[in-house]
Amino acid sequence: MTNCLCSLPNNAPVLTRRAVLAALMAFICTPRAGRAAPELPDQVAGIHLPRSALALRAAQFASENYPPFLFNHCMRTYLFGAVAMQHHQSSYHADNAFVAASLHDLGLLRAFATEQGSFETDGADRATRFASESGASPPDSQEIWHAVALHDARFALLEHESSAAMLVALGAGSDVLGPDADMIDARRSAQIVAAFPRLGFKKQFTALLVDHCRRKPLSQRGTWLEGLCRDTSPSSWTAKLADDIAAAPFAE
Secondary structure, three states, X not given: OOOOOOOOOOOOOOOOXXXXXXXXXXXXXXXXXXXXXXXXXXXXXXXXXXXXXXXHHHHHHHHHHOOHHHHHHHHHHHHHHHHHHHHOOOOOOHHHHHHHHHHOOHHHOHXXXXXXXXXHHHHHHHHHHHHHHOOOOXXXXXXXXXXXXOOOOOHHHHOOOXXXXXXXXXXXXXXXXXXXXXXXXXXXXXXXXXXXXOOOHHHHHHHHHHHHHHHOHHHHOOOOOHHHHHXXXXXHHOOOHHHHHHXXXXXX
């Protein structure tokens, strides 16, 4: 019987930790064209999932392009956000909120990333294009853009935005950092996670963020990800704001 343990030739390349991570992220971020349409439940935790043509197309697009852990995160984002909006007794446009929640992390995938844009604006631009191509009206497409672009903005800013933006922000925050028990009780939270399991979300999502920060560290100035990007690529953050102001082309 042949021994299956083979020695590497002396000139074989050595895989570094960074190379392994890059290969893993390339696999995670590769769109899965032709994936079957997701079978969404009618409702979870008392929240009905939209069934319009636009909403179903958004779920299909998300399923084809996201790795499963990220698709489930986006579904949980809508559900957590909808429960939170119930707590606030706030109405919202369900289709727009669902499309924005479904597509809010597109900008983290290499296939949708621009050279310099933040992941929020890259995702917002692609989500708006998707909505327009799918028949959404200009006002609805604009609401979707704002909901994606501002989904991790400060609450004081979101209070002046649309209800869809508030829903996506509350939902994404609840799923990443944990739900506020005053808004989302443990029973409904468990129902949401049971419907769309986390699939190792913490580890895989963190790896996705780190990969983005390594590729485009300066794209996240002034955003939720700035701290992580500074830690991930400290050499990219040598310029100081005071130096930028001093270098402006004015005498004083």
